[in-house]
C-alpha cells in the first residue's frame with residue numbers, strides 16, 4: 183500500500199490482444215482492468231476522465247478488485263486494500279484457442295498484515311476473446327488459521343444511462359443503501375435508473391442484462407453470491423472528486439460480490455469467484 187512518500191503514477195498499462203482483435207489493458211496498481219475493447223474497437227468499460235492515476239488512490243472506472251472487505255462493513259479502509267496495492271504480473275499470453283490471458287497476483291505483506299493479519303494470496307485471471315470477458319478472483323489461505331472476507335469485482339460498465347434498462351433482478355431481495363439499508367424485494371422486471379441507486383442484491387443466480395439502444399451486456403457470475411448495482415446520480419457525483427458532475431450518465435456498476443455472508447476460508451483452502459461479461463449488438 184502506498185504512502186505519501188512513495189507516490190507513483192499508475193497509468194502504466196499492460197496490454198494484451200486476442201487473436202480476433204479484442205484488447206484488455208491492466209495496471210499493476212490494484213490488479214485493475216482499465217480497458218476492455220471488443221474486436222469492433224468499442225470500449226466496454228467506463229473510465230473517469232478525472233481519474234487521478236496516483237498510487238494512493240483507487241482507480242475510478244474499469245474493474246476495481248474489492249478484497250478483503252466490501253465498502254465500510256468492517257474495520258478496514260473502504261473496499262479493502264487490494265485496489266490500492268501493487269500486484270505482480272504472472273502471465274500474459276494468447277491461448278491456443280486465440281483468447282487473450284492475463285494473470286496477476288497479490289500476497290500478504292508487512293503492510294497488509296498490519297490491518298489484516300493473515301497469510302493469503304490472490305490471483306486475478308482475465309481471459310477474453312470476441313464479445314466476452316471472464317474475470318476470475320482466486321483467494322488462497324496460506325496460513326494456519328481460518329479468515330473471513332467479503333469481496334467484489336466492481337465493474338463499471340460503459341452505457342448511456344438515459345437509454346439503459348437492467349433486466350434479471352426481479353424477485354430478488356436487496357438491501358437499499360440509499361434508503362437506510364432497508365431490505366426490499368425487486369418487483370419490477372426492468373430497472374430504469376432515475377435517481378441514485380446503491381443496492382446489494384442477495385443470492386443472484388441468474389444473469390443480469392444491461393441494455394441501451396445499441397448494445398446489451400450480459401453479466402453472469404459463479405462463486406460470487408450477491409450482486410451490487412450502483413449509480414451515484416448527479417448528487418453522488420458532486421461528492422466524488424474523481425467523477426465529473428455528468429459522469430453518472432455514462433456508467434452503471436454491476437458488481438459480482440459476496441457481501442451478506444462473508445466467506446470463511448480454512449487453512450490451505452481456495453475460494454474462486456468469477457464474472458463473465460458477454461456483449462451483444464442490437465439491430
Ligand SMILES: O=P(O)(O)OC[C@H]1O[C@@H](O)[C@H](O)[C@@H](O)[C@@H]1O
Pocket residue numbers: 240253260261336359380381410412422437
Ligand atoms: O467511491 P468508492 O469507494 O470507490 O465506492 C463507490 C461505491 O461502490 C459501491 O460498491 C458501493 O455500493 C457504494 O456505496 C460506493 O459509493
